[in-house]
Amino acid sequence: GDKQCLCQNNDPFCVEHEHAKALLKLWEFFGRHTAEEMGKIMEALGFEGLTDEVAIVTKAKENIIFAMSEMSEEVRRNVSIQKHELIQKCTFNGKPCNIEKDFMQIVDPTFGNCYMFNYNKSEPLSSIRAGPMYGLRVLMYIAADEYLPTTEAVGIRMTIHDKDDFPFPDTFGYSAPTGYISSFGMNMKAMSRLAAPYGDCVPDGKTESYIYEDYVYSTEGCYRTCFQDMVIDQCGCGDPRFPVIGNASHCFVFEPEQRKCLEDRTKELGNIHSSFKCRCQQPCKQKVFTVSYSEAIWPSQSLNITLGSCDMEPDECNEHYQENGAMIEVFYEALNFEVLSESEAYGIIKMMADLGGQLGLWSGISVITCCEFVCLSCELLYMVIMHHYTLYKRRVWERRRNNEPW
Numbered sequence: 001g002d003k004q005c006l007c008q009n010n011d012p013f014c015v016e017h018e019h020a021k022a023l024l025k026l027w028e029f030f031g032r033h034t035a036e037e038m039g040k041i042m043e044a045l046g047f048e049g050l051t052d053e054v055a056i057v058t059k060a061k062e063n064i065i066f067a068m069s070e071m072s073e074e075v076r077r078n079v080s081i082q083k084h085e086l087i088q089k090c091t092f093n094g095k096p097c098n099i100e101k102d103f104m105q106i107v108d109p110t111f112g113n114c115y116m117f118n119y120n121k122s123e124p125l126s127s128i129r130a131g132p133m134y135g136l137r138v139l140m141y142i143a144a145d146e147y148l149p150t151t152e153a154v155g156i157r158m159t160i161h162d163k164d165d166f167p168f169p170d171t172f173g174y175s176a177p178t179g180y181i182s183s184f185g186m187n188m189k190a191m192s193r194l195a196a197p198y199g200d201c202v203p204d205g206k207t208e209s210y211i212y213e214d215y216v217y218s219t220e221g222c223y224r225t226c227f228q229d230m231v232i233d234q235c236g237c238g239d240p241r242f243p244v245i246g247n248a249s250h251c252f253v254f255e256p257e258q259r260k261c262l263e264d265r266t267k268e269l270g271n272i273h274s275s276f277k278c279r280c281q282q283p284c285k286q287k288v289f290t291v292s293y294s295e296a297i298w299p300s301q302s303l304n305i306t307l308g309s310c311d312m313e314p315d316e317c318n319e320h321y322q323e324n325g326a327m328i329e330v331f332y333e334a335l336n337f338e339v340l341s342e343s344e345a346y347g348i349i350k351m352m353a354d355l356g357g358q359l360g361l362w363s364g365i366s367v368i369t370c371c372e373f374v375c376l377s378c379e380l381l382y383m384v385i386m387h388h389y390t391l392y393k394r395r396v397w398e399r400r401r402n403n404e405p406w
Contacts, residue, residue: 081112
């Protein structure tokens with residue numbers, strides 16, 4: 001019959017495949033493992049007993065994160081989408097961006113290569129006006145045909161954050177679909193909290209075990225650090241979704257004991273009555289961005305320019321980018337910002353004022369009372385002097401009347 005042998009260069013075996021039959025899935029065939037080993041692998045992957053398609057895809061995504069964590073960072077950077085493949089065109093404040101210089105690559109465990117704009121603290125980029133024309137406008141190319149079978153949605157994941165904060169795209173991100181121009185209008189709030197003894201916020205800096213070493217302290221980072229420390233301590237390996245520091249390593253994808261331990265710790269984290277507690281205070285200085293989102297179909301039928309790196313006719317490029325492209329706009333809705341600042345409810349100055357008031361109330365020591373004491377003293381002194389002067393005048397008068405010598 002018509003058969004094909006599928007071989008892998010690094011393994012001394014191949015798989016005979018008939019075109020009439022479907023290819024075996026990754027978790028259905030491992031040519032180098034025995035039945036007993038295969039049972040442990042299936043247990044580690046967590047597919048046994050799963051029949052719901054959504055649950056299967058979710059578990060497959062988790063397994064990919066575990067498998068990718070076993071690769072070096074260089075390999076993970078190379079297998080994910082590259083900067084000039086993702087970012088086709090870019091303008092900021094009405095001027096073209098330098099894509100190579102203005103975007104920094106970050107490897108995220110869930111989304112792969114991500115790119116941070118305006119990351120350079122020594123050369124910050126600023127906008128002079130509010131509105132989308134003076135913000136960041138980026139043409140993104142998705143290449144949807146290269147997506148993995150576990151990818152459920154086509155689009156862009158974006159996070160708006162301060163350059164000193166880790167973005168956490170899996171938690172705080174926004175999704176922008178292809179075939180649309182997505183507009184993100186933002187407003188900033190600067191928050192200032194009081195440290196001890198007035199409050200319990202965390203001053204500038206972070207603890208030694210903070211796993212996001214190149215970024216400032218955040219509450220989310222603290223909780224992830226606390227959980228990672230517990231997992232490493234009890235399981236001997238770290239959760240691949242979070243970084244590890246020191247000599248620690250991530251849990252392996254095909255180790256059922258490590259996977260079971262991590263799963264138990266994750267369930268324990270979700271139980272409010274568990275013994276696992278993390279004390280993570282708010283940072284004393286924090287910038288928070290509120291975002292409003294709107295979208296419109298893109299590109300329009302009347303757009304008659306060549307998009308990105310498309311070398312086809314404009315109409316064909318428009319159709320291609322409706323499926324594989326997205327236009328992103330990030331801008332300030334207003335250039336003013338809100339400041340939320342804590343202050344002590346009872347300070348030294350107010351305490352001294354209240355102390356003086358209490359002394360004035362209970363002891364009569366006040367300005368008016370002191371003036372009254374002075375006036376009373378002057379009157380008493382005047383009365384004493386007048387009394388002695390009157391006695392003196394009387395004695396003089398009596399001696400003169402009696403013709404007595406002085």
